[in-house]
Amino acid sequence: MGSLKPQKPHVAMIPTPGMGHLIPFLQLAKCLVSIHGVQVTLFVPASETSALQTLLSSLHLPGGLTLINLPTLPISDMDTDLPVHLSITVRESLTFIRSSIATSAHPPTVLIVDMFATDAFDVGDAFNMTKYLFFTSNAKVLTFIGYLPRFDQEIAGEFAELTEPIPVPGCKPVRVDDLDDYFRDRKSGGYRFLLHHARRFNEATGILVNTFEDLEPQMFSALKDGKLLEQIPLPPVHAVGPIIRNPAPLSSENECLTWLDKHPPDSVLFVSFGGGGRSLSAEQMVELAMGLELSRQRFLWVVRPPQDKVVISANYVAESGGPNDPNGYLPEEFLRRIKGKGVGMVVGGWAPQVEILGHAAVGGFLSHCGWNSTLESIVHGVPVIAWPLHAEQKMNAVMLTEDLGVAVRVKIASERGGAVMGREEIERMVRLVMEGNQGKALRSRMKQLTDGAVSSVSEGGGGSSYCSLAQLIKKWKL
Numbered sequence: 054m055g056s057l058k059p060q061k062p063h064v065a066m067i068p069t070p071g072m073g074h075l076i077p078f079l080q081l082a083k084c085l086v087s088i089h090g091v092q093v094t095l096f097v098p099a100s101e102t103s104a105l106q107t108l109l110s111s112l113h114l115p116g117g118l119t120l121i122n123l124p125t126l127p128i129s130d131m132d133t134d135l136p137v138h139l140s141i142t143v144r145e146s147l148t149f150i151r152s153s154i155a156t157s158a159h160p161p162t163v164l165i166v167d168m169f170a171t172d173a174f175d176v177g178d179a180f181n182m183t184k185y186l187f188f189t190s191n192a193k194v195l196t197f198i199g200y201l202p203r204f205d206q207e208i209a210g211e212f213a214e215l216t217e218p219i220p221v222p223g224c225k226p227v228r229v230d231d232l233d234d235y236f237r238d239r240k241s242g243g244y245r246f247l248l249h250h251a252r253r254f255n256e257a258t259g260i261l262v263n264t265f266e267d268l269e270p271q272m273f274s275a276l277k278d279g280k281l282l283e284q285i286p287l288p289p290v291h292a293v294g295p296i297i298r299n300p301a302p303l304s305s306e307n308e309c310l311t312w313l314d315k316h317p318p319d320s321v322l323f324v325s326f327g328g329g330g331r332s333l334s335a336e337q338m339v340e341l342a343m344g345l346e347l348s349r350q351r352f353l354w355v356v357r358p359p360q361d362k363v364v365i366s367a368n369y370v371a372e373s374g375g376p377n378d379p380n381g382y383l384p385e386e387f388l389r390r391i392k393g394k395g396v397g398m399v400v401g402g403w404a405p406q407v408e409i410l411g412h413a414a415v416g417g418f419l420s421h422c423g424w425n426s427t428l429e430s431i432v433h434g435v436p437v438i439a440w441p442l443h444a445e446q447k448m449n450a451v452m453l454t455e456d457l458g459v460a461v462r463v464k465i466a467s468e469r470g471g472a473v474m475g476r477e478e479i480e481r482m483v484r485l486v487m488e489g490n491q492g493k494a495l496r497s498r499m500k501q502l503t504d505g506a507v508s509s510v511s512e513g514g515g516g517s518s519y520c521s522l523a524q525l526i527k528k529w530k531l
């Protein structure tokens with residue numbers, strides 16, 4: 054009698070909307086399928102954004118990876134807090150996901166969800182699946198959020214009233230100013246949803262984190278020490294990163310890359326504030342434009358519409374421009390001058406960031422410090438001017454500047470008070486990173502991190518992240 058061929062483990066993955074969550078989920082899915090021989094079904098949140106459509110259409114899906122598009126939901130802007138929006142989107146999709154799994158010919162046995170999708174653990178329980186969380190930020194942020202339920206019980210007032218940084222076990226204390234705005238109001242939707250998910254983290258069998266052990270060595274030695282986990286109720290934590298999008302074989306027609314081809318190595322500053330979430334105020338965008346010009350450095354800037362949509366002068370707002378048209382938000386004179394001199398390029402909305410950071414001409418990255426952007430700058434050895442806007446970006450900026458020494462951070466007098474960073478200060482920061490010895494020192498420290506990042510995911514070299522993932526999959530195969 055012939056023996057039955059063992060079936061591949063089948064993993065269902067549930068990300069939340071937003072490129073910063075979806076991109077690492079897609080990349081992890083591809084890695085599980087192509088490198089580790091697992092079958093994956095990934096539920097893609099509904100989105101009409103052109104960036105997502107471009108990303109999906111450029112994907113070369115390996116056999117074994119199935120994408121299921123979730124239906125569009127009648128959700129309006131119910132709350133400006135990101136955790137609320139992401140969480141509700143997942144909750145509203147659970148019925149669809151449940152029936153999709155119920156009718157699967159080879160039902161998944163492992164479930165991997167986003168940090169804002171822990172409500173999907175109920176689906177995992179219904180089908181007796183082994184549940185994991187894929188945390189798309191770093192281990193320090195994970196530990197902080199994991200500690201939140203306990204800290205929430207211990208403190209009485211608002212976080213903003215704390216006079217000392219928050220003493221999170223295993224990490225450097227976290228300054229209250231480095232937390233997102235919803236931590237200032239414990240009744241806010243953002244805070245309540247974050248707490249809700251943090252309370253469910255422990256239902257997972259393990260947490261996969263998009264980081265690598267050499268990037269956060271103290272954090273991982275603390276996490277491996279049983280004493281920390283006595284204080285913070287987290288399941289075992291596995292560093293599996295950096296998981297970033299692989300550069301696509303872009304056509305030589307791409308305007309950003311052909312523009313970069315004209316410039317010498319390390320001579321262009323790339324400026325981007327991420328894939329969504331927040332952007333600068335209209336006034337701040339103008340100061341940034343002027344500061345970049347004053348610095349006399351080359352730059353490539355991905356411009357998104359200003360946060361406040363304030364019309365500061367008829368000159369700056371061209372009604373004819375679409376929502377992502379830089380002509381709509383930047384002084385005409387500025388755009389004309391930089392084009393004339395060939396020193397800068399401004400693109401609207403979206404650019405191929407990974408390919409740009411990997412281009413030899415790029416020598417600095419003015420970034421909002423989203424965690425994917427941070428990992429991408431590490432993998433490509435590009436030093437950072439950290440300009441965090443919201444979410445956990447300020448904590449990431451602290452890591453890059455104070456812990457790793459690979460970035461300088463803009464100092465805005467009162468980030469919450471709407472203060473604006475002046476053009477002279479922007480000019481100074483840009484020069485600091487792009488010229489002179491401090492920039493060289495940042496770049497050389499960044500290159501050391503690059504080596505660690507590359508070797509951690511190396512299959513042949515037995516990298517720590519590669520091995521963590523391989524060991525998990527071995528368990529799933531059993």
Ligand code: UDP
Pocket residue numbers: 071072073074076298325326327328329330355402403404405406407422423424425426427429
């Ligand atoms: N991204 C891109 N082109 C853009 C803007 C963003 O490819 O013009 C990608 C970027 O490379 C990263 C992701 O979108 O992979 C943004 O994630 P991140 O965590 O940095 O920031 P978020 O958008 O979540 O704030």
